[in-house]
Amino acid sequence: MFKKLVAEFIGTFWLVLGGCGSAVLAAAFPEVGIGLLGVSLAFGLTVVTMAYAIGHISGCHLNPAVTVGLWSGGRFPAADVVPYILAQVLGAIVGAFVLYIIASGQAGFELAGGLASNGYGEHSPGGYTLMSGFVTEFVMTFMFLIVILGATHKLATPAMAGLAIGLALTLIHLISIPVTNTSVNPARSTGPALMVGDWAVAQLWLFWLAPLLGALVAGIVYRWLSPQDDD
Numbered sequence: 001m002f003k004k005l006v007a008e009f010i011g012t013f014w015l016v017l018g019g020c021g022s023a024v025l026a027a028a029f030p031e032v033g034i035g036l037l038g039v040s041l042a043f044g045l046t047v048v049t050m051a052y053a054i055g056h057i058s059g060c061h062l063n064p065a066v067t068v069g070l071w072s073g074g075r076f077p078a079a080d081v082v083p084y085i086l087a088q089v090l091g092a093i094v095g096a097f098v099l100y101i102i103a104s105g106q107a108g109f110e111l112a113g114g115l116a117s118n119g120y121g122e123h124s125p126g127g128y129t130l131m132s133g134f135v136t137e138f139v140m141t142f143m144f145l146i147v148i149l150g151a152t153h154k155l156a157t158p159a160m161a162g163l164a165i166g167l168a169l170t171l172i173h174l175i176s177i178p179v180t181n182t183s184v185n186p187a188r189s190t191g192p193a194l195m196v197g198d199w200a201v202a203q204l205w206l207f208w209l210a211p212l213l214g215a216l217v218a219g220i221v222y223r224w225l226s227p228q229d230d231d
Contacts, residue, residue, distance in 0.1 A: 004058040008087040011054050011091065015046040016092045018043070020099055025103060044166040063088060072216045092188055115200075128179045134206060137207060142214040143172070153226060185211060
């Protein structure tokens with residue numbers, strides 16, 4: 001179990017450093033900035049790379065919502081949910097801290113820029129409301145878990161699961177970065193928020209509540225949709 005938790009820590013660290021790092025360090029870099037498309041791809045690539053690196057060790061959840069969704073879908077033991085979530089959150093915090101150290105090495109860097117934190121209202125990249133943010137995070141996480149549960153089903157092609165899940169996360173970011181800066185992952189939201197403090201922490205509740213609810217419902221729906229899981 002300890003090795004599984006370390007794998008989740010490392011994987012979530014990589015997701016935050018790679019995904020949020022691309023947004024903070026490279027998205028608007030002069031002349032060769034990667035933009036929204038590049039940031040979306042970066043988040044997907046962190047999942048793809050970790051799926052093949054640690055999937056056989058811990059299942060490569062990297063996300064409390066994924067852990068909860070797999071539990072509600074009958075794929076993960078209840079006793080392991082809290083330890084997994086703690087490992088993921090710690091990995092995200094360390095990832096955000098390393099990103100802060102790197103980013104603060106540039107003259108003029110300010111944490112007020114958000115460090116890729118998630119937000120709604122005036123802190124939404126596109127100025128979207130709380131309701132828009134909630135619906136977006138709920139629906140995107142729901143669909144993410146549907147893809148995960150389907151791609152990892154015993155009747156699916158296991159070698160393709162990591163690619164399908166990573167591409168799903170890329171698509172989710174392409175849709176929702178303008179709305180909330182895209183969470184669908186409470187750990188990913190927590191790391192940067194704790195570095196920034198202030199408004200990012202005040203709005204963090206949404207990026208736990210909506211993804212966890214979306215994942216919970218997705219697990220229940222997919223369990224009903226695919227009864228052969230119970231065979």
